[in-house]
Amino acid sequence: MKLYGKYFKKYKFPFLVAVFCVALEAVCDLLGPTLMSNIINTGIEQGSLTHVTYWGIRMLLVTLVGACFAVTRNILASKVSQRMGADLRYDLFEKIVYFSEDSADKIESGSLITRMTNDTAQITQFVNGIMRIFLKAPITCIGSIVLATLLNVKLSLIIYMVVAVVAIFIIISMKLSYPRFYQLQKAMDKVNLTVQEYLIGVRFVKAFGTYDKETERFEETNTNLMQKGISSQIVITLIAPLMTLTVGIGTVIAIYLGSRLFTVNLATPGDITAFTIYMAQILTSLIMITNIFNTFVRTKASTLRIKEVFDCGGDFTEDGERKELNGSIKFKNVTFAYPGGSGVPAIKDLSFSVDTGQSLAIIGPTGSGKSTIAWLLLRFYDVNSGKILIGGYDVKELNINSLRDNIAIVPQKPMLFSGTVAQNIRWGDSDADEDMLHMAADKAQAGFIRQMPEEFDSVLGSSGVNISGGQKQRISIARGLLKKSSILILDDATSALDAVTEAKVRENIDAQARKQTIITITQRCGTAMSSDKILVMDNGVKVGFGTHKELMENCEIYQDIYRTQIESSKEG
Numbered sequence: 059m060k061l062y063g064k065y066f067k068k069y070k071f072p073f074l075v076a077v078f079c080v081a082l083e084a085v086c087d088l089l090g091p092t093l094m095s096n097i098i099n100t101g102i103e104q105g106s107l108t109h110v111t112y113w114g115i116r117m118l119l120v121t122l123v124g125a126c127f128a129v130t131r132n133i134l135a136s137k138v139s140q141r142m143g144a145d146l147r148y149d150l151f152e153k154i155v156y157f158s159e160d161s162a163d164k165i166e167s168g169s170l171i172t173r174m175t176n177d178t179a180q181i182t183q184f185v186n187g188i189m190r191i192f193l194k195a196p197i198t199c200i201g202s203i204v205l206a207t208l209l210n211v212k213l214s215l216i217i218y219m220v221v222a223v224v225a226i227f228i229i230i231s232m233k234l235s236y237p238r239f240y241q242l243q244k245a246m247d248k249v250n251l252t253v254q255e256y257l258i259g260v261r262f263v264k265a266f267g268t269y270d271k272e273t274e275r276f277e278e279t280n281t282n283l284m285q286k287g288i289s290s291q292i293v294i295t296l297i298a299p300l301m302t303l304t305v306g307i308g309t310v311i312a313i314y315l316g317s318r319l320f321t322v323n324l325a326t327p328g329d330i331t332a333f334t335i336y337m338a339q340i341l342t343s344l345i346m347i348t349n350i351f352n353t354f355v356r357t358k359a360s361t362l363r364i365k366e367v368f369d370c371g372g373d374f375t376e377d378g379e380r381k382e383l384n385g386s387i388k389f390k391n392v393t394f395a396y397p398g399g400s401g402v403p404a405i406k407d408l409s410f411s412v413d414t415g416q417s418l419a420i421i422g423p424t425g426s427g428k429s430t431i432a433w434l435l436l437r438f439y440d441v442n443s444g445k446i447l448i449g450g451y452d453v454k455e456l457n458i459n460s461l462r463d464n465i466a467i468v469p470q471k472p473m474l475f476s477g478t479v480a481q482n483i484r485w486g487d488s489d490a491d492e493d494m495l496h497m498a499a500d501k502a503q504a505g506f507i508r509q510m511p512e513e514f515d516s517v518l519g520s521s522g523v524n525i526s527g528g529q530k531q532r533i534s535i536a537r538g539l540l541k542k543s544s545i546l547i548l549d550d551a552t553s554a555l556d557a558v559t560e561a562k563v564r565e566n567i568d569a570q571a572r573k574q575t576i577i578t579i580t581q582r583c584g585t586a587m588s589s590d591k592i593l594v595m596d597n598g599v600k601v602g603f604g605t606h607k608e609l610m611e612n613c614e615i616y617q618d619i620y621r622t623q624i625e626s627s628k629e630g
C-alpha cells in the first residue's frame with residue numbers, strides 16, 4: 059500500500075473527515091437498539107407514554123444525525139475516490155509515455171489498457187468503499203458485540219461463537235479468492251488484446267475472410283474470462299449464504315435462550331428485542347466485512363498489476379550534456395542483443411563511420427539488423443559493448459532529449475495520428491510557418507494534399523485510415539524533412555512510392571545532404587546506389603562498406619543483390 063501513500067497525503071483531510079463521519083454514523087446506528095430497549099422496558103412494559111415519547115424523540119434525533127453524517131461521507135467519498143482514480147490513471151499514463159523500449163516490449167498493450175481502466179477502477183471502488191462503509195462495518199460489529207454483552211453477558215456467548223465461525227469463513231474466502239481474481243484480470247487482458255488486434259488488422263481479416271477464425275479466437279478468450287469470472291464469484295456465492303445461516307441459527311438460539319432466561323427473570327423483553335436487533339446488525343456488518351475482504355483481495359491483485367507498471371524501467375534520464383551536434387556518426391565495435399530477445403546479438407562487432415553531410419545507405423536482407431542501427435542511434439537501447447559517437451560525443455554521455463532533437467526519423471510504417479494533415483506534418487516542428495510546411499510537403503512530393511477538400515486542414519482518420527499507403531509515407535517524409543536535425547534517417551520510407559515519385563523525393567532529399575547526414579535503410583539496390591557510402595549488413599554483421607563502385611568490386615553479397623534486382627529487371 060506504499061504505492062498509495064502519495065495520494066493519501068494529497069487527500070488526507072477529506073479522507074479523514076469522511077472516516078470520522080462514518081465512525082459517528084456507526085455510533086448512531088449502535089445507539090438504536092439500546093434506545094429501543096428503553097422504549098420497551100421503561101415505556102411499553104410499564105404503560106408510560108411519557109417514557110415512550112422521551113426515548114422515541116431521542117431515537118429520532120440520533121437517526122437524523124446519523125443520516126447527516128451518511129450524506130457528508132458519501133459526497134466526500136465520491137469526490138476523493140474519483141479524483142484519486144484520475145491521479146492514478148494520469149501517473150500510469152505518464153509512466154507509460156516514458157517507458158523504456160524494453161518495458162514497452164514486456165507488457166502487452168492490451169494488458170496496459172486493462173491496468174489503466176479496470177485495475178484503477180477497482181482501486182477507486184476500494185477507496186470509495188473505505189470512506190463510505192468499510193470502517194462502519196467493524197465499528198458496528200465490535201460495538202454491537204460490546205453493547206449486547208452489556209445488555210446480557212450470558213446471551214452474548216452465542217454472539218462470540220457466531221463471530222468465530224464467520225471469521226473462519228472470511229479467511230477461507232480470502233484464501234480462495236485472491237488467485238482467482240488475479241486470473242480474472244489476466245483473462246480480461248486477453249479479451250482486450252484480442253479486440254485490439256482485430257481492430258488493427260480489420261482489413262486483413264476482411265481480405266483473408268478469416269471472420270470465423272477471429273470470432274473463434276474471441277469466443278475462446280471470452281469463454282475463458284467468463285469461466286474465471288464464475289470461479290471468482292462462486293467463492294463469494296457459497297460463503298455468503300453460509301454466513302447468513304450461521305447468524306440465523308445464532309439468532310434462533312438467542313431468542314430460545316432469552317425466553318428461558320426471561321422465565322427465570324434473568325432477561326427482560328426489551329433486552330431480548332435489542333439483542334436480536336444487534337444480532338441482525340452483526341450479520342449485516344459481517345457481510346460487509348466479507349465484502350471488504352473480497353474487495354481488498356481484488357484491490358491487492360490490481361495493486362500488484364499497477365505496481366508492475368510503475369516498477370518498469372523508464373526511458374533514459376535527461377542527465378548528460380545538451381549539445382548542438384553535427385551529423386558525423388561513428389560505430390566502434392558495437393555489439394547489441396535485444397533485452398527481451400533470444401540473446402543472439404542483432405548487431406555483432408559493428409564498426410563504421412560517416413562524416414557530416416554525407417549520405418549513407420544501409421542495405422541487407424530482412425532481419426539483418428538495419429533498423430536496429432537506427433534504434434541504437436536514437437538510444438532506444440544501450441549497446442552491450444562498443445561505442446556509438448555522434449558529433450564526436452558518446453551517445454551515453456549526451457542528454458537524451460538533445461540527442462533525439464538532433465535526429466529525424468521517417469519510420470518503416472508511417473505513424474499518423476487523428477488530426478489535420480498540417481498537424482501531422484508539424485509533429486516535425488511545431489513552430490514551422492506555412493511556407494516551411496508547404497516546402498516540406500513539396501520536397502516529399504505530397505502534391506496530393508492540395509487536391510484534398512480542405513488541403514492542409516483536411517482531417518486524417520486514426521492512423522491515416524482515409525489515405526493511401528504511399529500518401530501516408532509522403533506525409534511522414536514531409537514531417538521528417540520539416541524537423542531541423544543534423545541527421546535524417548529514412549527507414550524503408552519510400553517503399554510504397556512508385557519509381558518516378560521515389561526518384562524525385564530522393565533528388566530533393568539528396569539536395570539537402572550537405573546540411574544533413576542522410577541515412578537510408580533499404581532493401582532496394584536502386585535506392586542505395588546513389589549514396590556516398592553503403593553499409594551492407596547480413597545477419598547482424600557488416601559484410602561490406604564503401605561506395606557502389608567499391609562494393610561492386612569487393613562485396614559478393616552486394617553484387618548478388620545488384621544482379622538480382624537491377625540486372626534481372628533490365629533483362630525483364
Ligand SMILES: Nc1ncnc2c1ncn2[C@@H]1O[C@H](COP(=O)(O)OP(=O)(O)OP(=O)(O)O)[C@@H](O)[C@H]1O
Pocket residue numbers: 163396398399400404422423424425426427428429430431581
Ligand atoms: N524488439 C525486439 N525484440 C527482440 N528481437 C528483436 C526486436 N526487434 C528486432 N529484433 C530482432 O533483431 C534482428 C534484427 O532486426 P531488424 O529489425 O534490425 O532487422 P532489419 O534488417 O531492419 O529487417 P527488415 O528489413 O525486415 O526491417 C531480427 O532477428 C529481429 O528478429
